[in-house]
Amino acid sequence: MSGKIPSRLQKLRDRLLGLGGATEGATPRPEGTPPEDATRTLGTPGDRIGPYRLLHKLGQGGMGVVFAARDERLGRTLAIKTIAPGADERMARRFWREARVAASVNHPHICQLYEVGEHEGGLFIAMELLEGEPLSERLRRGPLPLPETMELTLQSLSALQALHARGLVHRDLKPSNVFLTPHGAKVLDFGLARETERLDTLTESAELGSELTQSGMIVGTPRYMAPEQVRGGTVDARTDLFALGAIVFEMLAGRPAFGGNTVVEVLYATLHEQPPALTGSGAVAAVDRVIRKALAKNPADRPASAEAMAGELRAIPFGGSSDTATPVRALTRLVVLPFRALRPDPDTDFLSFSLADAVSTSLAGLRSLVVRSSAAAARIASEPQPDLKRVAAEADVDLVLLGTLLRSGEQVRVSAQLVEAPSGTLVASHTVQAAVGDVFHLQDELARKIVDSLALPLTGRAAARGEAPASPRAYEFFLRANELARQYDQLKVARDLYLRSVEEDPGFAPAWARLGRCHRVIGKYFEESAANRKRAEGAFKRALELNPDLSIAHKFYAHLEAESGRAPEAMVRLLRQAQRDRNDPELFAGLVHACRYSGLLEASLAAHEEARRLDPRLLTSVGFTLLLKGEFERLLREDVDEASDFEPKAVALVRAGRREEAKAVFERMGAVHMPAAYRATANAARAALFDEPAAARAALKEGFAAIDDPEWHYTVGTLLARVGDPERAVDMIEKAVDGGYLVAPALAKDPVLDPLRGLARFEALRARAESRREAALAAFRQAGGESLLGTAG
Numbered sequence: 001m002s003g004k005i006p007s008r009l010q011k012l013r014d015r016l017l018g019l020g021g022a023t024e025g026a027t028p029r030p031e032g033t034p035p036e037d038a039t040r041t042l043g044t045p046g047d048r049i050g051p052y053r054l055l056h057k058l059g060q061g062g063m064g065v066v067f068a069a070r071d072e073r074l075g076r077t078l079a080i081k082t083i084a085p086g087a088d089e090r091m092a093r094r095f096w097r098e099a100r101v102a103a104s105v106n107h108p109h110i111c112q113l114y115e116v117g118e119h120e121g122g123l124f125i126a127m128e129l130l131e132g133e134p135l136s137e138r139l140r141r142g143p144l145p146l147p148e149t150m151e152l153t154l155q156s157l158s159a160l161q162a163l164h165a166r167g168l169v170h171r172d173l174k175p176s177n178v179f180l181t182p183h184g185a186k187v188l189d190f191g192l193a194r195e196t197e198r199l200d201t202l203t204e205s206a207e208l209g210s211e212l213t214q215s216g217m218i219v220g221t222p223r224y225m226a227p228e229q230v231r232g233g234t235v236d237a238r239t240d241l242f243a244l245g246a247i248v249f250e251m252l253a254g255r256p257a258f259g260g261n262t263v264v265e266v267l268y269a270t271l272h273e274q275p276p277a278l279t280g281s282g283a284v285a286a287v288d289r290v291i292r293k294a295l296a297k298n299p300a301d302r303p304a305s306a307e308a309m310a311g312e313l314r315a316i317p318f319g320g321s322s323d324t325a326t327p328v329r330a331l332t333r334l335v336v337l338p339f340r341a342l343r344p345d346p347d348t349d350f351l352s353f354s355l356a357d358a359v360s361t362s363l364a365g366l367r368s369l370v371v372r373s374s375a376a377a378a379r380i381a382s383e384p385q386p387d388l389k390r391v392a393a394e395a396d397v398d399l400v401l402l403g404t405l406l407r408s409g410e411q412v413r414v415s416a417q418l419v420e421a422p423s424g425t426l427v428a429s430h431t432v433q434a435a436v437g438d439v440f441h442l443q444d445e446l447a448r449k450i451v452d453s454l455a456l457p458l459t460g461r462a463a464a465r466g467e468a469p470a471s472p473r474a475y476e477f478f479l480r481a482n483e484l485a486r487q488y489d490q491l492k493v494a495r496d497l498y499l500r501s502v503e504e505d506p507g508f509a510p511a512w513a514r515l516g517r518c519h520r521v522i523g524k525y526f527e528e529s530a531a532n533r534k535r536a537e538g539a540f541k542r543a544l545e546l547n548p549d550l551s552i553a554h555k556f557y558a559h560l561e562a563e564s565g566r567a568p569e570a571m572v573r574l575l576r577q578a579q580r581d582r583n584d585p586e587l588f589a590g591l592v593h594a595c596r597y598s599g600l601l602e603a604s605l606a607a608h609e610e611a612r613r614l615d616p617r618l619l620t621s622v623g624f625t626l627l628l629k630g631e632f633e634r635l636l637r638e639d640v641d642e643a644s645d646f647e648p649k650a651v652a653l654v655r656a657g658r659r660e661e662a663k664a665v666f667e668r669m670g671a672v673h674m675p676a677a678y679r680a681t682a683n684a685a686r687a688a689l690f691d692e693p694a695a696a697r698a699a700l701k702e703g704f705a706a707i708d709d710p711e712w713h714y715t716v717g718t719l720l721a722r723v724g725d726p727e728r729a730v731d732m733i734e735k736a737v738d739g740g741y742l743v744a745p746a747l748a749k750d751p752v753l754d755p756l757r758g759l760a761r762f763e764a765l766r767a768r769a770e771s772r773r774e775a776a777l778a779a780f781r782q783a784g785g786e787s788l789l790g791t792a793g
Contacts (some may be wrong), residue, residue, distance in 0.1 A: 036212060043067070043082065049119045054160055062096075064122075068129060079129040082564045083122055100123050104166055109159040110577050111179070111186045130186055130334040135247070135327065150318065152178070152185045154310055155250050159187040160244065161306040164237040173243035174224045175250065201479060222526055229298050238299040239311055245294025245302075248771050249275055252287070253330040254506060261423070264762060271297070271394045274616040279583055280328040283485035285610075285720050292613050297690060298637060317787075331583060331614070332454065333397040335372040336360045338413065341500075348436065351405055351412070353378065354479035354653060355443060359401070361510070362447040367583050370605070370614050371569075372397060392421035396616045399427065401450065411438050416446060418453055418629045428453035440475040474505035478514070485514065488673055491522055493530050512543035513553035520560050525675035529708045536560050551581065552729045555590045563709045567597030567741030568776040575783040582788075585614035588766065590641065591789075592620040597711065599742030599773030601629050607787040623648035624711065628746040632656060647715060654689050654763035662689065684719050693723035707765075710739030718752050730761050737769045744770040 016511040023137035024456050047054050052069040055077070061068050063158035064083040064155060071078055071277045083095045099116035102125075112128040135152070138144070144152070163170060170177075172189060228235055250259040257275040260266035275295065278288040289643030290312045294317055296302045303309035334634035336356045341349055357374040364371040372395050380386070380394045391400055403416030418427040430449045434441040469475040481497035484490040504506060516539030524534025543550055554577050557618070561570035570592035578587040590606035604745070608622040626635040632652040640649055646669050653662035674682075687696035701717060717732035733747070733756070747753065747766040756762040777793045786792055 016390075030343065035786065044117070049080060049082070049124055050115075050117060052078070054080065059321050063342065069126070071126070077129050079127050081125040081127060082119075083124070095123050095125070097544045101163075101168055101197060102127070103169070105162050107159055107162040109155045109185055109187060110162065111188050114457060125594075128186075130179050130181050132179060133182040134176045135180055135185075135251070138180055139250060139254070140173055140479050143291065143328065144251045146252065146280070146287070146491075147318065149248060149251040150179070150287070150313060151250070153200070153244070154248075155185040156187060156314060157246055157310040157313075158187070161310070164240070164306055169235055169237055170240050171225075171229070172221060173240050173247065174221060175247055177255055178247065192573055200767070202738075214676075222263050222270075225259055225267070225270060226299070227271050228299060230270055230653060236299065237305060238302045241294045241302050241306060242296075243298075245291050245307075248290050251285070252278055252328045255330060264622065265422070268393070271594075274328040274396050276333050277583070277614045278328055279331050279367070280326045282582075282787055283316055284326070284328050285582060287313065289609065289613060289790055290316075292609075301634075301637070316790075331370045332399065333370050333372070333395075334363065334399045334401065335377050335391065335395045335397045336363070336374070337377050337380075337391075338403045339403045339405045339416075342404050345407045348407045348412055350480050350483050353440065354483045355405070355439065356401075357482055358439075358443040358479060359447050359450075360610070361552075362443060366451070366586065367581060369583065370583055373586070373618065376615075376617055388419065389422035394617065397421055399454075407436065410416040410444065412436055412439070414446060418450060435472075437476065438472045439479060446467070448562060468499075469505050469508045469511075471505040471508075473510065474501045474508055477501035477504065478508070478511045481511075481514065481518075484583075484709055485518060486526070488521075491526075494518055496521065507546055509543045509546035511551050512546065513550060514540045516540040516543065516553070516560070517556040520556070520563075523711060524563065524707060525677060533560065533564065533708075537564075539750070542614045543677075549577070549580065551577070551584055551587060556584050558590045558594050562594055562597040563711075565710065565738075567594050567740050568779050570594040570599050570784045571600075571776070571785075572779050573789060575780070575785050579784060579788055583614060585611040585618050588614070589618060589620040591626065592622055595780070595793075596621070596625050596628070596743070596774035597741055598767065598780070599744050600777060600793045601625055601743070601745055602778060602791050603785060603789055603793045605629070605787075606791040610634070622644065627651060628743050628750070630749065637679050638764070646682055650685060650689055659690070681712065681715065684716075685739055688719045688722040692711060696723045697725065710736040710741035713739060714743065718750070721752055724755070726755050726759065730756055730759060730765075734761065734765045737765045740772075742769045742773040742776060744773045 004624050014280055017414040031639065035265065043049050043054050045056050049069070051073050052071055055068040057065060058068055058079065064081065067080045069078055069080040070076075092101045096116075099113060102111065103116070103608035111130065113128040114128070116125055117126075156173075160173075162168065170187070173187070176455065177187065179188055224243040224246045226239040227233075227240060228237075237595070246257040251763055253275075256266075258266055258269040258273065260269050267658060274292075278291070283608060286657050290303075291310065293312075294302055294309060322791075338356045339351065341352050341356075353374070356377065360371050360374050360377070363369055376395055379725055380391055381398050386400075388400060391397065391517055398421060399418060400421045401418050403414055408414050412435075413433045415429070415431045419425060419430050420427060428449070430446060430453075432445045432449070434445070444544060459570055470479065477497045477756070478501045481494040481501065484497070485494035495515065495518035498511050498518060501511040502515060505511070516536045519532045519536035519539060523529045523536065537560060540553055540560065543553040544557070547553070554574060558570035558574055561567065571591065574587055574591050574594055578584070578591065581587065588607045588611035592604050592611065595601075595604035595607055595674045604625040605622065608620045608625065611620055619638070619639065619641040621641075622638060623635060623640040624647075626632070627648035628637065630657045635648055635652040636656065642703065650662045663686075667681055684696045684699035687693070687699055696719060700719060713732045714736035717736060718730045720726075720729035733753075737747075744766060747769055752760075780786075780793045
């Protein structure tokens, strides 16, 4: 977030705090503290209110006092909530509203109301006296175990379902309004509840802010407000599900879902940031997926109802020993920004990106940490002094490592600062130094000091064969190649540097893995397809022989296998690797690709969601998956990589009637460097989408057989079907299916392929695709894909 507060949030903050011209750092009253003028009481202990004798005061809030009382007619103890004479009109309205709502819903997990009335000019509600404590008090002692959290969540959802069934929305669900009794949870305080059809004006939001201020509940409420509440938009039952999602996260993690030291910071986080992923057992990951769905910024992406959310939670298998013995933890999220060179030096300038990338790679093996990719770091590190609020929002991180490089003679010194984001609080500062020719020492020492500073467990960082270079010169070649390999036009230079690295150190597994990627991409887009594919295969196998758990080798190799017709094998290997390392988002990004090629579109989408659970800014190939599923509206909501997903984005825009935006996608692509064959496909897609069949055919002819990838063959086949060339369309789709692209669901339903249906060849290849997809589905289930991704495939 930039230093300037958006005016909309400033105004809402002022409403919520009742500050008018107050300063940014103003501190709201603690929750439950009444305003200074709300100290009058309706009665004192020993007095009678109607048939009720007041026993003792239970508490005092913004609207009055709560007493324990005795109903002497029925011989029972209950609670009396009072509002003193002279209360203002708004407070009285809220009091009556709470009474009406509570009286209209009878449910075992909603506090029962007995009577509402007036006494000596004041108002009172007689209600069930609850034994126990608010959830907010319980959370002060730390997080709750998973089984207890799930029980309370399901009870709260049951209460919400009853409330929503009456057309009501709570609007102020938070831990202090969930009471824990010996018999389960009770949802309280319906003073802000409204009928659904009335909740769609900014005036309502302003009224909400004013009421919250006067009732002294400002601290708790903003942390559980859904984005539509913050913006003053339409509010419905899904707004309550957002609040409950935030509560469930807090119960498990022991910290709020959306952090911040001021109301504005909390509201900004609600609008733009995601809470960290929860880790522990497989059940924890499954629960976290449900939480993430409830916390979706767009209400359309949340569960449709409280009942639906409860169903998703009940479908998760609980009860194993790991579910109770393994602690739940919110993963620490870190980004390593490129280091800043204090003085230009051609011999060490490459370290700015490459050393940061190496540190990221080293830390990524820690299962207690999620490290953002170096590509993501490079995208947000354009300023010499980065704005930590913007970095925190764009990268969704808790910690940022930034530093400087300085060469002095034959030594390189790195000064690094580990800071909290967005506050900028310094966690640790480290300086490491090494000879110019021993860069690995810099990376290794810096990574070790970071781990020590954070007191992170070293799970997953046992010394691995082939992970550390035996030769400093091999490591320098490796780092120089990493910087160049990000650009298509430098791939061959990077390949040669990787070759020099493995010549210097034949046992350095990461260099073999990245060399394999270079061979694959060069062969796919530029030259010697078969020969380079063979070289890539050899390099990947060598990397995995040296280090069978090397994550980047598995990820890179999966792409080659999928393009070679072996997507199910790649999928199975990635599933097994992900079960060993559940916190590596790149493994799940690889599964998006492998599952799609295997024809398992639901699993591909689930893998994307798991990758985004771990890293909300990670770009995957989900655009193609959503295109095949025909989910165009969701595709447009997703953050996709236009450089590789240009066709899905453009198709979705055209389907939505947004043709000018689709044209803009292709115009942006024109400024991106890409291989000639890839650009020919982009030109063909543009011509086909904008009804220029002659131009589309010419562009397809130019790059017709240039890329040996079954997904590309399928794309070309759909384009040929669009421009009225069914015979060649079937040729290319048959090549795709026989090459291992098993998207039988799209072959059956994609309307673009309607001109091909009824052709004998097309129907035969559709049957072949379905048969092979069924085999892939069996392999997916046998490899534990259902439990890992929470889908049947």
